Amino acid sequence: MSLTANWSYPTAIRFGAGRIAELADACQQLGIKRPLLVTDKGLASLPITTSTLGLMEQAGLGRALFCEVHPNPDDHALEAGLEIYRSGQHDGVIAFGGGSGLDLAKLIAFMAGQTRPVWDFEDIDDWWTRADASAIAPIIAVPTTAGTGSEVGRASILTNSSTHVKKIIFHPKILPSIVICDPELTVGMPPVITAGTGLDAFIHSFEAYCSPFYHPMSQGIALEGMRLVKEYLPRAFADGSDIEARGHMMSAAAMGATAFQKGLGAVHALSHPVGAVYNTPHGMTNAIALPAVIRFNRPAIEERVAPLAAYLGIPGGFDGFYDWVIDFSRRLEVPEKLSALGVDREQLDLLAQMAVDDPSAGGNPIPLTVEATRALYEELT
Secondary structure, three states: OOOOEEEOOOOEEEEOOOHHHHHHHHHHHHOOOOEEEEOOHHHHOOHHHHHHHHHHHHOOOOOOEEOOOOOOOEHHHHHHHHHHHHHOOOOEEEEEEOHHHHHHHHHHHHHOOOOOOHHHHEOOOOHHHHOOHHHOOOEEEEEOOOOOOHHHOOEEEEEEOOOOEEEEEEOHHHOOOEEEEOHHHHOOOOHHHHHHHHHHHHHHHHHHHHOOOOOHHHHHHHHHHHHHHHHHHHHHHHOOOOHHHHHHHHHHHHHHHHHHHHOOOHHHHHHHHHHHHHOOOHHHHHHHHHHHHHHHHHHHHHHHHHHHHHHOOOOOHHHHHHHHHHHHHHHOOOOOOHHHHOOOOOOHHHHHHHHHHOHHHHHOOOOOOHHHHHHHHHHHO
């Protein structure tokens, strides 16, 4: 089976090995003549980035780069990116990298023509209608990891530098107009990032699947997304050059982000505050939190997890699935405690309140209280 295709859902996606070569054509299709490539510091000097800048230059598109993106980008990084975008008179953004780079790039394109502060567009009620949609620059997304699925998302996460709270900024036009999913770009990911981002993709689908809200389309996508991670993440972890595994993981990442239109839950509610306060990697933070959340949610999800386990070929219903998650995490060298990421118990009260206030908390099958959330943090640290 060829892993090369063009998809139109949830946006225009050019999927397949080597398709980064089509970047200039994608820019032409969107009328972009002076793109700004936005990525993170770690990627800026790597061959995949310098090669992509070379493709831009050969096509007469320049090689403008903004790479001041940190693992949990904040409003200061956004302002720095906007200054580069505006001073360079750019007319579009190429979002290149993992979740952090993609999220910030999308916000640079979104905010470049706005007059209100970014916090006025938080994902609350219909706040997105405050934006001038005509002023949003075109976006091409090129993921280089397989986890967050931000390339097919209509929102970005941004940390408020004053409050250290992660906020979700939403607008339908933040969804990139063209996505280039080239699994060759993910070959250089080290095993630890492969594991963290891959488990993030799994958790997106799992939390969406367990969410109590009604969205049958997302439910079906979540099932197959989890199956792809189960089958192919161990292969990508063991052999980074396994293009078939890398390709299926890129699909799983996009599927997870599409599925969580149905909702997320306690894993993300716990993870977002930890990432904002301790600057931990999002995917691995999620992975550490997953087993405790499964136990916490058991009364509400046990009947739903049984058919999931059967679909994944895991015997034993809920208990079999839980045991598989523990074993899967160990095989991928996931730490058992958040302390391995530098998290301590000094701010548990703050974290617990932040978790309950996080937008993801509303999708958890069991309502989260400050007391319950603090107990989960104590268990995890």
